[in-house]
Amino acid sequence: MKINKWKFFLIFMLMNSLLLAACGKDESSKTNNDTNVTKNNQENQQANPKGSTAKNDEAAPPIKEPENLPAKEKKAILSVLDKHYKSFNKKDLNGYIGTLSKNSTSFKIEDERDYIKKMFDTMNIKLVPENVVIIDYKDTEANVFTQMKTIVSEKGSKKKVEKLSRQVNTFKKENGKWKIFSTYAMETK
Known part of the structure; x- marks a missing residue:
């Protein structure tokens, strides 16, 4: 029965990502x-x-990757994405929130903070990014494709559910720093 709960959770997460992307x-x-x-x-x-x-x-x-992607910008973008996933996996809420844009039209920072805190309090979730590629680059905006393995278990449970999804994170440069502006995700079969 708990596995069904996790399937529901994963579907909820993917739908939430889609809704966030649709709002933008x-x-x-x-x-x-x-x-x-x-x-x-x-x-x-x-x-x-x-x-x-x-x-x-x-x-x-x-x-x-686009041909016009400067090596310095590639390193900066991927560094933010790496911090985003590592902070999430360590349950470092401030580190995770620090990678997000405060100007996003897809989510509100405080709502995201509350939502992620609830997830950290009730579940063990590990994000394992695979096949990360910057697919579009402009001076102040970039899109990064990631194939993502998500491993979820309820706190105190040994049962795990693994799902594979694909996502595109849109980054925007704000005050000279790259921030995640929105995320579009879809589950793979």
């Missing part, structure tokens, strides 16, 4: 078009693992 639709149409291209590329890769062909015998395009 006030961005320009160019950003929306970029996100749609990113989503389509991800769906193509998911449907066509390890080089198999698409429905029309077209190979899925690989997910790769």
Whole structure:
């Protein structure tokens, strides 16, 4: 019965991420078009693992970094993402919140703080990022694709549930520092 509870929790988490991403639709149409291209590329890769062909015998395009991505910015963005996941896994609420944008239209910092604190208090959750790639870069905005393994267990329980998802984090540069502005996530089969 507890496994069903965890399935519900994971679905809730994914839906929450989708809702947060949907709330951020006030961005320009160019950003929306970029996100749609990113989503389509991800769906193509998911449907066509390890080089198999698409429905029309077209190979899925690989997910790769943009050519205009400066090494210094790549390092800065990935450093924030690394701190984000490490802080989450250590249950360092302030470290985790410190990676988030205070200007996001997808979430409110205090609501996020309360939600994550409740999760830390009741569950053991480990985020294991895999296949992290910066897929879009502009001077003040970047999108990072991550294949994420999530391992969840209730405090005091030895039963664990593992799920694999794909997500895109949008970063914005604020006062010279990269912050996570929004997250779009989808569960893989």
